[in-house]
Amino acid sequence: MSTISAPTTVGPAPTNVGPARLRAAKTSEAGRSQSRMSRRLLSALAVVVALAWVFPIYWMVNSAFQPLNKLQAENPAWLPIGGTISNIRRVINDGTFWQAMRTSLAVVVLVLVAALIFAFLAALAVSRFRFRGRKSFILAILVVQMIPAEGLFISQYQVLDGWGLVNKVAGLALVYTAAILPFTIWMLRGFVAGVPIELEEAGMVDGLSRVGAFFRITFPLLAPGLVAAGVFGFLQAWNEYTLALVVMTDPAQRTLPLWLQSLVESNRATDWGVVMAGSAVIAIPVIAFFLLVQGRMTSGLVSGAVKG
Amino acid sequence: MAATAPTIPGTATPGTIPPVRRRRPRMGAYALLVPATVLIAVALGYPLVRQFRISFQEYGLKQQFGAAPEWVGLQNYTDLLSDSYVWTVIARSIAFCLVNAAVTMLIGVALAVLMQRVGRGARITLQVSLLLAWGTPVLASMTVWQWLFDTQNGVINWTLANVFGLDSWAHHSWIIQPLSFFFVATVIVVWMSVPFVAFSVYAGLLQVPEETMEAAQLDGASPRQRFWGITIPMIRPVLSIVLLLQVIWDLKVFTQIYTLQRAGAPTRDTNLLGTLIYSYSKDFGTAGALATIMLVITLALTGFYIRQMLKEDEL
Numbered sequence: 001m002s003t004i005s006a007p008t009t010v011g012p013a014p015t016n017v018g019p020a021r022l023r024a025a026k027t028s029e030a031g032r033s034q035s036r037m038s039r040r041l042l043s044a045l046a047v048v049v050a051l052a053w054v055f056p057i058y059w060m061v062n063s064a065f066q067p068l069n070k071l072q073a074e075n076p077a078w079l080p081i082g083g084t085i086s087n088i089r090r091v092i093n094d095g096t097f098w099q100a101m102r103t104s105l106a107v108v109v110l111v112l113v114a115a116l117i118f119a120f121l122a123a124l125a126v127s128r129f130r131f132r133g134r135k136s137f138i139l140a141i142l143v144v145q146m147i148p149a150e151g152l153f154i155s156q157y158q159v160l161d162g163w164g165l166v167n168k169v170a171g172l173a174l175v176y177t178a179a180i181l182p183f184t185i186w187m188l189r190g191f192v193a194g195v196p197i198e199l200e201e202a203g204m205v206d207g208l209s210r211v212g213a214f215f216r217i218t219f220p221l222l223a224p225g226l227v228a229a230g231v232f233g234f235l236q237a238w239n240e241y242t243l244a245l246v247v248m249t250d251p252a253q254r255t256l257p258l259w260l261q262s263l264v265e266s267n268r269a270t271d272w273g274v275v276m277a278g279s280a281v282i283a284i285p286v287i288a289f290f291l292l293v294q295g296r297m298t299s300g301l302v303s304g305a306v307k308g
Numbered sequence: 309m310a311a312t313a314p315t316i317p318g319t320a321t322p323g324t325i326p327p328v329r330r331r332r333p334r335m336g337a338y339a340l341l342v343p344a345t346v347l348i349a350v351a352l353g354y355p356l357v358r359q360f361r362i363s364f365q366e367y368g369l370k371q372q373f374g375a376a377p378e379w380v381g382l383q384n385y386t387d388l389l390s391d392s393y394v395w396t397v398i399a400r401s402i403a404f405c406l407v408n409a410a411v412t413m414l415i416g417v418a419l420a421v422l423m424q425r426v427g428r429g430a431r432i433t434l435q436v437s438l439l440l441a442w443g444t445p446v447l448a449s450m451t452v453w454q455w456l457f458d459t460q461n462g463v464i465n466w467t468l469a470n471v472f473g474l475d476s477w478a479h480h481s482w483i484i485q486p487l488s489f490f491f492v493a494t495v496i497v498v499w500m501s502v503p504f505v506a507f508s509v510y511a512g513l514l515q516v517p518e519e520t521m522e523a524a525q526l527d528g529a530s531p532r533q534r535f536w537g538i539t540i541p542m543i544r545p546v547l548s549i550v551l552l553l554q555v556i557w558d559l560k561v562f563t564q565i566y567t568l569q570r571a572g573a574p575t576r577d578t579n580l581l582g583t584l585i586y587s588y589s590k591d592f593g594t595a596g597a598l599a600t601i602m603l604v605i606t607l608a609l610t611g612f613y614i615r616q617m618l619k620e621d622e623l
Contacts (some may be wrong), residue, residue: 042426049419118343137345139503153585154595159354260451
């Protein structure tokens with residue numbers, strides 16, 4: 001497995017420069033070309049690792065376009081040349097796919113609306129106010145994230161069952177929202193704290209009301225934070241499997257991951273092309289979305305941590 | 309859910325106090341906290357308490373059809389802990405967790421360092437490829453990896469047989485033997501988890517001030533000394549939280565093991581704590597007790613660490 005051979009790069013490649021004193025820092029021509037060489041080697045290594053890492057995804061897309069006889073041929077077909085779109089067509093002509101899509105979308109929308117509003121209010125409280133219990137609340141937010149929530153699934157099922165929320169979009173959305181809220185609050189807290197209160201106060205000096213100042217000045221500056229938190233929530237709710245498996249037992253209420261698993265189970269060892277098409281159809285929109293906004297997201301994560 | 313993100317707590321600038329709002333009554337802040345708190349209490353807190361309570365009760369099929377649960381004290385716990393199979397699963401889970409966390413950290417840190425040391429083009433190539441893996445839904449990843457490791461037409465078996473000439477691997481079944489089952493699971497888990505570690509650590513590396521490194525260089529520190537003496541201590545907060553999260557996630561790993569089991573692996577030989585709890589889903593009392601045991605194990609593995617982190621962290 002080339003994908004796991006990477007640990008050999010731990011630590012910097014020794015660039016036999018030795019203890020570099022100020023004088024030695026005037027690199028000789030030989031030393032410079034040496035470090036250029038090692039840089040080039042490292043770059044090559046990085047590209048090799050990148051290719052190895054992305055291969056499974058390439059293989060998913062490639063196989064999605066292969067007809068069955070090529071998938072079962074003696075030698076793998078490395079390129080989707082002479083491919084077929086019949087696998088993809090089979091997936092999107094499947095009514096259960098669209099049913100699962102509707103369920104997934106409904107869950108995601110509910111989760112996003114609830115999580116963003118609630119987290120935003122809480123983030124506002126912890127970063128704009130000082131009150132008794134503020135520290136404990138932040139601590140609780142951190143600790144809740146540490147609880148192995150997956151050990152809870154049976155108990156969560158029972159609770160939802162008691163309220164008649166099993167096999168209901170609302171039920172699944174409820175447990176998802178609770179699962180992502182702590183982190184969303186943590187993330188937004190950094191963004192809110194990043195907007196100086198002085199800006200708002202200046203607005204108020206210029207005649208805006210407190211609420212007006214908040215919505216006219218602070219809120220627009222928080223947009224990237226909300227986007228980042230929204231993306232995080234979207235990915236969680238879209239991709240989650242375990243809780244969905246426990247809560248959505250009715251095949252008519254499947255989310256997309258559950259639908260995919262059932263597709264695998266009915267086609268395993270018979271037609272991997274359809275399975276790969278199903279995977280690709282679910283994964284590609286998410287991947288595209290993720291790539292599009294990830295820069296914002298990472299900066300959001302970091303700012304959540306850096307700004308108290 | 310399995311993706312909290314890098315929170316890098318130790319980097320909080322000490323001494324920043326949130327601004328005080330004078331004119332608003334204090335109750336305002338509490339009111340803002342109510343919706344989030346209530347929701348978390350209802351959907352996480354209550355199930356947690358309930359699980360704990362039920363772990364002391366007999367709560368099987370009879371109870372699910374209306375009979376009153378019966379208090380049995382520590383019965384569920386003693387039943388579980390006197391079963392040598394449960395101990396096997398616990399040991400297996402801990403071993404799986406530690407190996408996966410360690411391998412993920414090693415590769416993740418290595419890739420972060422690599423990102424820092426290569427040119428722009430190579431770095432972006434690597435980053436995009438890691439992001440692709442990170443963004444792929446777990447279930448989609450699982451299906452692809454099953455296809456890659458497929459016995460008949462899997463590209464991994466083909467490569468081993470035709471590129472490396474290991475003919476005996478031509479139709480090797482990877483998930484039948486427990487050890488190779490866990491090897492496959494490790495490959496998949498590591499593949500999925502490394503991007504998060506690499507990006508978090510890379511973000512940490514970028515925060516190491518250039519001047520410090522230059523000063524150390526002038527003082528004659530070798531690259532190796534600079535790495536172990538400056539870089540690593542400075543990114544330690546990131547490393548600790550990322551490692552902590554890896555340990556927590558890898559201990560409770562469920563989806564990967566469950567879907568691989570569904571692919572035809574012998575369940576009993578491949579169960580980890582998550583799937584074992586799931587297998588008790590008809591017996592809530594036992595499941596509750598085992599989930600509580602799992603929580604205790606998590607705390608045992610991470611408690612010291614969390615305390616340490618909280619001590620250092622400026623909230």
